[in-house]
Amino acid sequence: MSHRGVSQIPECFVLDRQRRIRGAKFERMEEMKELSTKVFDLASEDAREFEEVKRFMESFLKERRAWLDAACELERGGHADADQTNSPPVLISFFDKNSILC
Numbered sequence: 001m002s003h004r005g006v007s008q009i010p011e012c013f014v015l016d017r018q019r020r021i022r023g024a025k026f027e028r029m030e031e032m033k034e035l036s037t038k039v040f041d042l043a044s045e046d047a048r049e050f051e052e053v054k055r056f057m058e059s060f061l062k063e064r065r066a067w068l069d070a071a072c073e074l075e076r077g078g079h080a081d082a083d084q085t086n087s088p089p090v091l092i093s094f095f096d097k098n099s100i101l102c
Contacts, residue, residue, distance in 0.1 A: 043053040 039053060043049040
């Protein structure tokens with residue numbers, strides 16, 4: 001494909017299953033954009049809430065990266081901590097005032 005200068009797979013070669021997955025992902029992304037816009041708008045009004053949302057997002061990204069790194073290491077034949085690879089990271093709701101964010 002690169003030899004012929006084609007940068008995308010022609011639509012006729014895309015499986016229906018792949019189209020459904022792509023459509024579901026697009027729908028989830030749109031829903032997350034709407035939700036995050038509301039959360040960011042509210043959090044930006046208060047410095048404490050802003051820091052709380054920011055810490056949650058940074059923590060989520062850090063945990064997700066660690067989980068993906070461990071999964072990739074296992075796939076390459078390496079060893080990783082069992083607790084990191086058995087399940088995805090646990091999400092903490094930052095709306096719950098009793099939750100503690102690390």
